[in-house]
Amino acid sequence: MRLLATLATSALMLVAASAAGAQGLSDVAIIVGNGVRLTDLVSQVAVPVEVSGGVAVDYHGSTEAGCATIGVCDVAGRVIWNPGTQASLSITKYISNRKRKLTGFLSFYGSGNTASTTALVRDAGGGRCSDVLDGGSSTAASTPSDAALQLRLVDVVQPDFLASRCAGPLQSDLLGLLPVRPLPRSILRGGTRSVDLSTTRPFSSGGFSGILRSTMRLRVGPRSSKLSLNDFPDLIHFRTVDVSYRVTQVAGSLAFAFRGDPRSCADLDACSSSGVVNVSEDRARGDFSLHAIADRKRPWTDLLAALQLTRRGNPRGIFPSGAGSWTSRSGRLSTSVGSGQSCQDAVPIRVGDLSASTTRSRFVLSYDLFSAEGAEHTHCAGPLLGDAALEYTLASGSVPLRALRRKTISVHLTRQPGEHSAGGYVISGQGDLTVTLRRTSVRRSTLDF
Amino acid sequence: MRRASIGLLLAAALLVWAPSARASRDADSEGHPSGDITLTWHGDPARGCAAAGVCDVSGSLRYAPDYAFTYGELLAGGRFEPEELDLESSDPSTVRVRTGTSASSGLCLDLEDNSFELAVRRGSGGHYRVGLFNGDGDLGAFSSGRCAGPLGQELASLFPIGNLDAAGLGRHSAVLDLTQERPFVAGPFSGELKSTVRARMPRVEVGGSSSDTTPSTALPRKRRELMLVMEYRLKQGSGSLVSGFAGTSEPFCLPFDACGVRGSINYSVSPTSAGGSLTIYAHRRVSKHEHPNLRSALRDLRANRLKLEPLLDPPEGAQVRVSSVVSRPDGTTCTDPGESTSTDIGVEQGTGGIRLALNPSNDSAVDALRTHCQGPGERDIAGTRSLFAATVSNRDLLRKTLHVRLSPKKSFASAAYAGTLAGSFEIELDRLALHSDVDSVYPFP
Numbered sequence: 001m002r003l004l005a006t007l008a009t010s011a012l013m014l015v016a017a018s019a020a021g022a023q024g025l026s027d028v029a030i031i032v033g034n035g036v037r038l039t040d041l042v043s044q045v046a047v048p049v050e051v052s053g054g055v056a057v058d059y060h061g062s063t064e065a066g067c068a069t070i071g072v073c074d075v076a077g078r079v080i081w082n083p084g085t086q087a088s089l090s091i092t093k094y095i096s097n098r099k100r101k102l103t104g105f106l107s108f109y110g111s112g113n114t115a116s117t118t119a120l121v122r123d124a125g126g127g128r129c130s131d132v133l134d135g136g137s138s139t140a141a142s143t144p145s146d147a148a149l150q151l152r153l154v155d156v157v158q159p160d161f162l163a164s165r166c167a168g169p170l171q172s173d174l175l176g177l178l179p180v181r182p183l184p185r186s187i188l189r190g191g192t193r194s195v196d197l198s199t200t201r202p203f204s205s206g207g208f209s210g211i212l213r214s215t216m217r218l219r220v221g222p223r224s225s226k227l228s229l230n231d232f233p234d235l236i237h238f239r240t241v242d243v244s245y246r247v248t249q250v251a252g253s254l255a256f257a258f259r260g261d262p263r264s265c266a267d268l269d270a271c272s273s274s275g276v277v278n279v280s281e282d283r284a285r286g287d288f289s290l291h292a293i294a295d296r297k298r299p300w301t302d303l304l305a306a307l308q309l310t311r312r313g314n315p316r317g318i319f320p321s322g323a324g325s326w327t328s329r330s331g332r333l334s335t336s337v338g339s340g341q342s343c344q345d346a347v348p349i350r351v352g353d354l355s356a357s358t359t360r361s362r363f364v365l366s367y368d369l370f371s372a373e374g375a376e377h378t379h380c381a382g383p384l385l386g387d388a389a390l391e392y393t394l395a396s397g398s399v400p401l402r403a404l405r406r407k408t409i410s411v412h413l414t415r416q417p418g419e420h421s422a423g424g425y426v427i428s429g430q431g432d433l434t435v436t437l438r439r440t441s442v443r444r445s446t447l448d449f
Numbered sequence: 450m451r452r453a454s455i456g457l458l459l460a461a462a463l464l465v466w467a468p469s470a471r472a473s474r475d476a477d478s479e480g481h482p483s484g485d486i487t488l489t490w491h492g493d494p495a496r497g498c499a500a501a502g503v504c505d506v507s508g509s510l511r512y513a514p515d516y517a518f519t520y521g522e523l524l525a526g527g528r529f530e531p532e533e534l535d536l537e538s539s540d541p542s543t544v545r546v547r548t549g550t551s552a553s554s555g556l557c558l559d560l561e562d563n564s565f566e567l568a569v570r571r572g573s574g575g576h577y578r579v580g581l582f583n584g585d586g587d588l589g590a591f592s593s594g595r596c597a598g599p600l601g602q603e604l605a606s607l608f609p610i611g612n613l614d615a616a617g618l619g620r621h622s623a624v625l626d627l628t629q630e631r632p633f634v635a636g637p638f639s640g641e642l643k644s645t646v647r648a649r650m651p652r653v654e655v656g657g658s659s660s661d662t663t664p665s666t667a668l669p670r671k672r673r674e675l676m677l678v679m680e681y682r683l684k685q686g687s688g689s690l691v692s693g694f695a696g697t698s699e700p701f702c703l704p705f706d707a708c709g710v711r712g713s714i715n716y717s718v719s720p721t722s723a724g725g726s727l728t729i730y731a732h733r734r735v736s737k738h739e740h741p742n743l744r745s746a747l748r749d750l751r752a753n754r755l756k757l758e759p760l761l762d763p764p765e766g767a768q769v770r771v772s773s774v775v776s777r778p779d780g781t782t783c784t785d786p787g788e789s790t791s792t793d794i795g796v797e798q799g800t801g802g803i804r805l806a807l808n809p810s811n812d813s814a815v816d817a818l819r820t821h822c823q824g825p826g827e828r829d830i831a832g833t834r835s836l837f838a839a840t841v842s843n844r845d846l847l848r849k850t851l852h853v854r855l856s857p858k859k860s861f862a863s864a865a866y867a868g869t870l871a872g873s874f875e876i877e878l879d880r881l882a883l884h885s886d887v888d889s890v891y892p893f894p
Contacts, residue, residue, distance in 0.1 A: 054864050080703065
């Protein structure tokens with residue numbers, strides 16, 4: 001779950017043309033960096049990173065931090081992030097406004113590495129919650145201007161690397177406490193560098209006070225591979241039509257009722273726990289893009305027909321897909337837990353992700369959980385938002401494909417009725433989120449590799 | 450006559466162009482399972498837990514697959530014949546092991562990545578049995594991670610045996626039913642497997658033919674290559690590794706219940722039997738006017754001008770025995786005399802020579818450094834590297850007899866455990882042949 005989420009929020013855009021979707025192509029995948037157009041790419045470098053140490057947060061409910069408001073005054077615990085011993089740094093060089101830029105990601109995934117996040121929490125009543133989750137994460141390794149490289153452990157756009165189903169602080173509470181260190185460009189030329197990301201900092205926020213301790217040290221380099229665009233075999237040529245939409249509205253709410261799953265609630269001390277996780281959106285805005293891809297031998301009208309932008313052309317075998325996101329200042333993730341422990345909390349959801357696919361007759365839009373921006377959970381114990389998702393999707397809806405002919409489309413995203421079991425809880429969802437898309441531009445391009 | 454000829458030509462053309470009536474087509478189906486597989490275990494006096502010191506150990510592993518994929522052939526009559534069924538989870542399996550009495554028990558939490566390639570066996574009436582049948586199936590094996598409990602090799606065949614109406618998948622959806630309860634034993638532990646995994650597999654989809662869309666690629670032009678061949682006989686290989694380890698400092702040792710834990714691991718490699726061979730193909734491109742001989746080829750080798758392609762052909766993997774002794778801060782001791790697994794010697798081109806390496810295990814599902822006691826595993830001790838490694842320089846390759854000493858790194862440190870490594874693995878090689886040739890070949894990819 002986190003791997004997918006993080007890859008997506010690493011802003012890697014995967015343009016995949018399946019054999020069914022694009023005649024003449026068999027499973028072509030092109031990965032493009034954050035906001036970087038394929039044609040602007042210069043090179044990519046992969047740099048191995050040896051990792052030692054970890055991050056531990058000791059915490060307790062604190063009156064000064066507002067524990068009474070949330071209901072976590074009797075909670076004390078510890079959450080430990082073990083990043084494993086291997087990471088990789090991926091750096092992409094690209095050109096923007098005739099200037100060479102750098103974008104990169106430090107990824108604690110792969111190579112047999114299993115990062116983990118472990119929470120060990122107790123309350124005054126003697127309850128003990130223990131949870132262990134995949135702690136894989138990927139953080140941006142570039143500066144805001146994409147002019148230089150720097151390393152950090154926490155990234156505002158990444159899923160919460162300290163998230164667990166036990167009550168505890170959020171990544172967003174601790175964001176400013178972890179160090180950020182510069183990385184010289186010599187790494188790109190095969191150099192090595194030791195980076196000290198250790199620190200010990202007190203905190204008091206979000207209902208909890210405590211100490212954050214990092215013992216993390218990274219040894220970066222030397223680079224293992226450099227891939228230039230010229231390295232791609234000259235085999236693949238295809239046409240793509242990108243239709244850009246503005247997300248003009250995301251409004252409504254989704255509610256996920258939960259209760260402890262008798263089969264697996266004991267470890268979470270959640271057997272008498274029940275409550276509701278609520279996701280609400282109001283004035284969200286964003287961008288969405290729908291793509292049609294086909295072999296370059298297909299006429300443009302075929303691609304436009306698949307996107308319902310012309311009645312001429314033969315759309316057979318072309319199945320457009322899309323992706324987008326919205327940002328919001330009013331989005332909220334709230335949790336209300338009762339029965340045994342009482343806890344109420346709400347945190348902002350700043351970003352939501354959309355994905356789209358098409359069938360022969362329908363345009364299917366989904367609210368996916370790729371980036372949660374620190375809103376996988378609240379300070380209360382309870383299921384993670386990912387536990388409420390079904391196959392990464394919180395809600396989905398569809399409209400007839402011909403609706404794409406209109407400049408503005410509204411899709412109601414709902415949740416299928418029924419319960420499912422995940423993460424020690426039995427969860428059911430309901431609600432309606434309305435997403436409105438307004439078409440802004442249509443762009444044709446040819447890509448050759 | 451002319452009309453008959455045209456008719457024949459048309460018939461021939463139709464034969465050429467008519468789509469062939471294919472007896473079967475590749476097809477697949479992917480589903481999303483619900484439920485989970487839970488393994489629970491405890492130290493069992495009847496299986497010698499007292500001698501091992503694990504009678505107060507109880508643990509569980511939970512695996513919740515969320516993706517099932519089967520592929521095979523869709524026959525002309527609409528019957529689907531599956532070849533395999535893959536089961537995957539996007540989240541790792543969770544291991545929880547308690548040691549000690551309930552009043553002062555330690556809790557070890559770990560994660561294990563599990564995915565399974567399950568074998569399918571035809572039953573009656575279109576139904577297929579799905580599971581790991583005595584190792585028929587691959588990749589997956591549950592284990593207790595760094596915590597005390599069963600080993601991957603002991604659980605290699607432990608998986609629910611389920612049913613799938615696969616034949617009907619050509620016409621309609623079908624339920625993959627892996628629900629099952631069964632006991633198991635592993636070393637000094639007894640346990641139970643409980644599975645509630647079920648998935649509705651949708652009707653299969655026929656895969657597209659790729660043969661008509663694959664771009665035609667012309668063969669590259671041949672070129673002249675100098676090839677120096679060195680062949681060695683593997684005379685003997687043996688060695689051992691001893692690791693002393695301790696739990697890391699608080700709080701990072703806490704998730705693994707490793708605080709104050711100390712122990713040692715002994716990894717002993719039995720002598721490999723003679724008869725294996727190492728062949729090194731060293732080559733470079735030569736120009737039309739160049740006429741190299743053995744002497745000039747050896748000069749090229751010494752000057753590092755040849756690309757090496759080493760190939761090791763051991764008659765069988767070396768046998769390895771791993772044992773450990775682990776002491777906990779409460780004074781209890783876990784002892785495991787270990788079990789035998791097999792390992793392979795690997796060889797590849799290194800910098801200025803060849804690199805020989807001994808990996809902990811030749812089975813990806815087995816952590817060859819784990820025993821029934823808690824402690825570090827391959828990913829802690831070796832990481833992504835080999836356990837022992839050595840580089841033989843191009844100059845040394847010219848000797849008639851090679852004695853290669855493979856050494857481990859000196860220490861390791863992970864979030865749970867840190868320790869030192871000592872020992873070596875030694876290999877003796879006798880050269881059998883040395884010759885060179887110039888051939889016209891297609892370039893190496």
